Amino acid sequence: MxxxxxxxxxxxxxxxxxxxxxxxxxxxxxxxxxxxxxxxxxxxxxxxxxxxxxxxxxxxxxxxxxxxxxxxxxxxxYADCPEGWTVGYSDVGHNCNRSKPNMCEKRENLCFNHRNGRPIFKPVTNRRDGDSCQKTISMPRPVRxxxxxxxxxxxxxxxxxxxxxxxx
Structure with missing residues (x-):
């Protein structure tokens, strides 16, 4: 002040x-x-x-x-999401209406070569969740x-x- x-x-x-x-x-x-x-x-x-x-x-x-x-x-x-995160929504209704912006999200590359920690640049076909290495992770958005x-x-x-x- x-x-x-x-x-x-x-x-x-x-x-x-x-x-x-x-x-x-x-x-x-x-x-x-x-x-x-x-x-x-x-x-x-x-x-x-x-x-x-x-x-x-x-x-x-x-x-x-x-x-x-x-x-x-x-x-x-809600406070701002941490750096590198974007605002996300916990639910989407039947009419594609979004709920409150109460989540923080970011895309992560989860496919890594476990020996040297580098990303794998070719599709991985033996993963249980399919070929995608890109996943959206989320966390609750901070409250003021x-x-x-x-x-x-x-x-x-x-x-x-x-x-x-x-x-x-």
Whole structure:
């Protein structure tokens, strides 16, 4: 969290204790709180509890902070796959619809010459699984501890992403 975000949000937010704050002021309070450790900051509890209550109501719209050009919050449960892996899906439905992108996959050449460890470049016909040496291996995709994020612009004009969770 940069100092410029703190200054911009503090100016835009005004008092963190105002319970009847206008929507944009409340959005700036929320941005300031989610950019830090809101659970451990008592002054963040009123605007965040207000947010959690509002999220349960029909027609909820995430409060934004125009002073920081903040976006509405988005949720991305899964972290990036490790380098060399691609995003995969655990299931494909009847209509070819994919499930959640909850797997990491990569193609591996499993045919090796066991004496020197080099790949075999000719088809292997005596393998139990057929002639293919290329197999897709997969693993569960890492899950984020902070699955929510808000994007905002700091005082220098740089765009940032603040990750947070809504656990009380």
């Amino acid at each position: 940069t100092k410029s975000l703190l200054y911009a949000a503090a100016i835009a937010a005004g008092s963190l204790y105002a319970s009847s704050a206008p929507a944009s002021e409340w959005g700036c309070q929320v941005l300031l709180c989610v950019s830090g450790n809101w659970q451990a900051t008592p002054s963040c509890h009123p605007p965040m509890y207000r947010l959690l209550a509002a999220m349960k109501r029909p027609g909820f719209s995430w409060p934004t902070c125009p002073a920081a050009s903040s976006s509405a919050a988005r949720k991305d449960v 501890s902070k699955p929510w994020y808000v994007e905002y612009t700091d005082a220098k004009g740089f765009r940032h992403r603040a990750w947070f969770n809504l656990n009380i």
